[in-house]
Amino acid sequence: MLGVFLSNKILKGGSNNNITFAALSTSQIGFILFYTMRIIKILGLGLIIAFMLSSAWSCNGKVEHDAIPEVAVNAYIDVNSTMYIELNTIGGWVYLTGGYRGILVYRVAVDEFVAYDRGCPFDPFEATSRITMDPSGITCTDSLCGSQFGILDGSVINGPATIPLKRYYTYYDGNILTINN
DSSP, X not given: OHHHHHHHHHHTTOEETTEEOOOOOHHHHXXXXXXXXXXXXXXXXXXXXXXXXHHHHTTTTOOOOSXXXXXXXXXXXXXXXXXXXXXXXXXXXXXXXXXXXXXXXXXXXXXXXXXXXXXXXXXXXXXXXXXXXXXXXXXXXXXXXXXXXXXXXXXXXXXXXXXXXXXXXXXXXXXXXXXXX
């Protein structure tokens, strides 16, 4: 109906405030509306995908886990303290209390640390399941299912786990290491 009105108005040379429209047929208007709607749908889908990807990667390497329950973590460590002497060298690591099943802290570089929950994403509700550091110093393994993870990024090296370790935020100011979520 709108197309007929527009095409009649246009074909009769109708103008409003001295604005003249080019003649378009009803099929041309339909064609324009059809492809305009397709473009809007594609752009909308693109925006949704972009939002989802930015949400997933906006956390500085943190991967959200449905498997590991969210527990408040807010820890401060004096890396120079004798309690954490293992963290004085690159490749040093310690276990901390906190998180869901405990926290594994690893020193990657002079000014960089990573911290992971010790709960395995494959079997997080098993009380005896804990991530432990391997003697190699570059991987860690779940004590129950045997899943193996890379220490630098928490990625799965050997399953049955399919998602990486839950990573906590770390900030190091040269003396104090802050771990939180």
